[in-house]
Amino acid sequence: MKHLGWLTLCVMTLTWQTASAAESFQSGKHYYELPVPQPVETGAKIELREFFWYGCPHCYALEPVLVAFVKTLPPNVKFVRTPGTSPNWLMQAQAYYTFEVLGVTDKLHKPLFDDWHLKNRHVETEDDLADFAAEHGVNKAKFKDAFASFSVHTRLERAKRENMAFMIDGVPALAVDGRYVTSPSMAGGEAATTQVLEFLIAKAAAERKKAPAAR
Secondary structure (H helix, E strand, O other): OHHHHHHHHHHHHHHHHHHHHHHHOOEOOOEEEOOOOOOOOOOOOEEEEEEEOOOOHHHHHHHHHHHHHHOOOOOOEEEEEEEOOOHHHHHHHHHHHHHHHHOOHHHHHHHHHHHHHHOOOOOOOHHHHHHHHHHOOOOHHHHHHHHOOHHHHHHHHHHHHHHHHOOOOOOOEEEEOOOEEEOHHHHOOHHHHHHHHHHHHHHHHHHHHHOHHHO
């Protein structure tokens, strides 16, 4: 019975700490609310959208935490990525959509991050990126054809509009359901970011229940 009482106390303490943490998340401090909610790609599911750049050390630090967090998402939440589109990041953004078009995102996304940050290999030109892709089994000519394709350029232009609409002025940034945006710098670190995301996902789910026709 003593063990049961201790366990109950631990559970109650953990619940209280979680609730207290959630109550402490403030708009304008730990996240911001977009003045104009943005449409989502995920339909009936809540959208969790990451904005990133391969050359960003903070994005690289967040990546393993985010990958682990995404695996725990409930069925009503879907994760999507959007590359940052600052002028100096456009080549890598275009490469990301080239990976998408070729169906090799899972194969090349992490290695490109690793090469940049572990090997100090800054893949900054089309030829650099094509060489990188070839080293990982992607035909160089096919990569270049896709890189220059209408489909990739269309996605890149959409990403530029999304970066502007979501008011992204730095990465990494994470948007929940087209309404709320947070980041490790706002949340207080990578681990704290997942707590803020859990709070915002729950908030978005509650708001969807109140206004199902809004989507």
